[in-house]
Amino acid sequence: MSEDLRYPIGKFQWPDTVSAEDRARHIDTIASAPARLSDAVSGLTDEQLDTPYRVGGWTVRQVIHHVPDSHMNSYVRFKLALTENNPAVKGYDEAAWAMLSDSVDTPVDISLLLLDRLHKRWVALLRGMSDSDWKRTFHHSEHGALSLEKNLALYAWHGDHHIGHIESLRKRNGW
Numbered sequence: 001m002s003e004d005l006r007y008p009i010g011k012f013q014w015p016d017t018v019s020a021e022d023r024a025r026h027i028d029t030i031a032s033a034p035a036r037l038s039d040a041v042s043g044l045t046d047e048q049l050d051t052p053y054r055v056g057g058w059t060v061r062q063v064i065h066h067v068p069d070s071h072m073n074s075y076v077r078f079k080l081a082l083t084e085n086n087p088a089v090k091g092y093d094e095a096a097w098a099m100l101s102d103s104v105d106t107p108v109d110i111s112l113l114l115l116d117r118l119h120k121r122w123v124a125l126l127r128g129m130s131d132s133d134w135k136r137t138f139h140h141s142e143h144g145a146l147s148l149e150k151n152l153a154l155y156a157w158h159g160d161h162h163i164g165h166i167e168s169l170r171k172r173n174g175w
Contacts (some may be wrong), residue, residue: 008164
């Protein structure tokens with residue numbers, strides 16, 4: 001665990017290579033993320049859900065809504081890269097999205113269910129990919145060319161990263 005509350009599991013490190021075993025492990029991590037995220041917020045009150053995970057950070061509720069927002073973008077990027085040659089994709093203003101009413105006021109159960117269903121589709125896609133599919137790329141407006149196998153590693157980390165935010169807050173606050 002990291003002492004930096006922004007990165008409870010450490011900062012993401014882009015891998016030099018991603019093996020078939022790495023991919024299988026990352027897919028399993030993505031498959032289990034919805035249940036683990038749901039467990040992380042189980043029993044929290046609205047007041048607790050509206051508590052920032054760190055000073056100046058998002059509330060637990062905003063974190064919960066952010067995860068499917070981000071993972072939907074990644075799912076679409078996978079589909080674009082699998083059906084187009086190095087398609088251009090753009091980043092989005094995550095902080096601005098987190099301030100929209102659907103991230104601030106909506107019950108978390110809605111996004112937990114959305115994430116569960118999204119990951120079922122995404123994992124089906126991931127498990128059906130060939131070795132050559134993993135080498136396909138998209139061109140991200142902020143990161144340049146990214147292979148699908150490296151993007152997979154990022155999103156396996158991403159779910160764990162936000163689960164870590166919630167679990168570390170619960171531990172610090174004795175929830």
